[in-house]
Amino acid sequence: MLVYYLRTMARIKIEKNSSRKDVIVSKAASLFREKGFKAASMRDLAEAVGVEAASLYNHIKSKTELLHELCFGVANRFMQHMDEVESKKTNSITKVEELVRFHINEMVKHYEEVYVSDREWKHLSDPYLSNFQNQRRMYRKRFAAIIETGIRNKEIKLIDAPTAVLIILHAISGIESWHRSTQKINAEELTNNMITILVGGLKNV
Amino acid sequence: MLVYYLRTMARIKIEKNSSRKDVIVSKAASLFREKGFKAASMRDLAEAVGVEAASLYNHIKSKTELLHELCFGVANRFMQHMDEVESKKTNSITKVEELVRFHINEMVKHYEEVYVSDREWKHLSDPYLSNFQNQRRMYRKRFAAIIETGIRNKEIKLIDAPTAVLIILHAISGIESWHRSTQKINAEELTNNMITILVGGLKNV
DNA sequence: ATAATATACTAACATATGTTAGCAAAGAAA
DNA sequence: TTTCTTTGCTAACATATGTTAGTATATTAT
Numbered sequence: 001m002l003v004y005y006l007r008t009m010a011r012i013k014i015e016k017n018s019s020r021k022d023v024i025v026s027k028a029a030s031l032f033r034e035k036g037f038k039a040a041s042m043r044d045l046a047e048a049v050g051v052e053a054a055s056l057y058n059h060i061k062s063k064t065e066l067l068h069e070l071c072f073g074v075a076n077r078f079m080q081h082m083d084e085v086e087s088k089k090t091n092s093i094t095k096v097e098e099l100v101r102f103h104i105n106e107m108v109k110h111y112e113e114v115y116v117s118d119r120e121w122k123h124l125s126d127p128y129l130s131n132f133q134n135q136r137r138m139y140r141k142r143f144a145a146i147i148e149t150g151i152r153n154k155e156i157k158l159i160d161a162p163t164a165v166l167i168i169l170h171a172i173s174g175i176e177s178w179h180r181s182t183q184k185i186n187a188e189e190l191t192n193n194m195i196t197i198l199v200g201g202l203k204n205v
Numbered sequence: 206m207l208v209y210y211l212r213t214m215a216r217i218k219i220e221k222n223s224s225r226k227d228v229i230v231s232k233a234a235s236l237f238r239e240k241g242f243k244a245a246s247m248r249d250l251a252e253a254v255g256v257e258a259a260s261l262y263n264h265i266k267s268k269t270e271l272l273h274e275l276c277f278g279v280a281n282r283f284m285q286h287m288d289e290v291e292s293k294k295t296n297s298i299t300k301v302e303e304l305v306r307f308h309i310n311e312m313v314k315h316y317e318e319v320y321v322s323d324r325e326w327k328h329l330s331d332p333y334l335s336n337f338q339n340q341r342r343m344y345r346k347r348f349a350a351i352i353e354t355g356i357r358n359k360e361i362k363l364i365d366a367p368t369a370v371l372i373i374l375h376a377i378s379g380i381e382s383w384h385r386s387t388q389k390i391n392a393e394e395l396t397n398n399m400i401t402i403l404v405g406g407l408k409n410v
Numbered sequence: 411a412t413a414a415t416a417t418a419c420t421a422a423c424a425t426a427t428g429t430t431a432g433c434a435a436a437g438a439a440a
Numbered sequence: 441t442t443t444c445t446t447t448g449c450t451a452a453c454a455t456a457t458g459t460t461a462g463t464a465t466a467t468t469a470t
Contacts, residue, residue, distance in 0.1 A: 009434085009436070009447080009448050010447095010448070010449090011436085011447075012448095035327070036327065036328070038241060038243035038244045041426075042427075043426090051447090052450080053428085054430080054448085054449070055448050055449070057428095057430080058446075058447055059447085062429080122241065123241070157402075159398050159401055159402055160390055160394070160398045163383070163390070163395060163399065163402070164402055166376075166379045166380075166382050167379055167403065170378055170379030171371075171373075171375050171376040171379075172375075173375055174374065174375030175371075177371050178368070185365055190368060193364050193365045194368065194372060197369055197372050198372065198402075213465090213466090214419075214465060214466065215418070215419090216417075216418075216466080225416095246457060247457075247459085248456090248457075248458095256417095256419090257418070257420080258457095258458085259421090259459080259460080260417070260418050260419070263416075263418075267458080268458065268459090
């Protein structure tokens, strides 16, 4: 008896409530994170997805569209959270702490996307590029405003607020190294350490 | 009378005590910083230098060699400084402060190179890649060791030292945003703000 | 002035890359 | 089953890119 092993056509496997495009975007995130946007080719992506490069174009418009989706997905989440925090009636230090916690949490849970949004947005093209840059600027301004309020209320030291924002945001993006580290402490411990250092400082008083 | 405007051959202009290769490496730094290593082409670089792409190869071996030079140039300076700091007989907080000041100073004075070394080393290829990664790991370990000593001496709060290092280094790399900012405070002021926040913390005590 | 070296140019190569066209197969709707 | 839509495949394209070969032209040394 002859048995013919006919190769069936590949198919992108999807989970419930997710499209094939979602799968592609998600794999793109981890590829762009690993190699960088420019160095990651559509053929690489296709292989990761388990399909031929041309097939991807049944689901997406272009490589850049993938970057859009990733960058704005992340940016929107952050913007929305900023709205929430601003509307709360807590003091400034608490707001700062909440923003920091959210950042860390996003970085830990959606590592690849946040990382890509943070490091690869340069490769967006206008009008998306300017749009994205504006959103970032806005976010930082609003963050700085919270710190400035805290300074006026004497909750926070007299420092340059934009510099503080810059430090905080970049410090958090350092979780990248933590994420790759072999001897990771757990996420909660990491968060607490970060809050201690960023909010409380290093010096023992 | 006929006047012939004969185009003379282009030539890479050099300053005293610098080779043509130095000029190329330096221009490469700013290109790689602006566009990223992969997105910056040798033709871009050639144009920046004022010469045809092929001519670059009279001075360099390959595009990757440019990245080597940049990355290891920076790494070596940092390693050497670490040697100096370790050999000093000051307390730990002072050592940390000195390391931070050096970082900021390097970032401000050799912005492009430091930035590239920090963000584009991924595109190195072995054996340079592993070599570079090892150097980084070593540097962070030595930095963490200083902090740990400080913790034992009760100079520094009881925190996870590797996390502290991670925060500090990434916070400093945020100077990139400062560097691009239109309303820069001056470098000294920035440094002091950073030290205040990183070493002293945000909270007003 | 002549020879030797350093540096630049043009042309071309091999390869990688994003993307499209046209067609085949699979799944869903009728 | 038949029809329609979705999703995949192969082949090919245009372009960009790193790099080399071969040659011409400056600059430096003799």
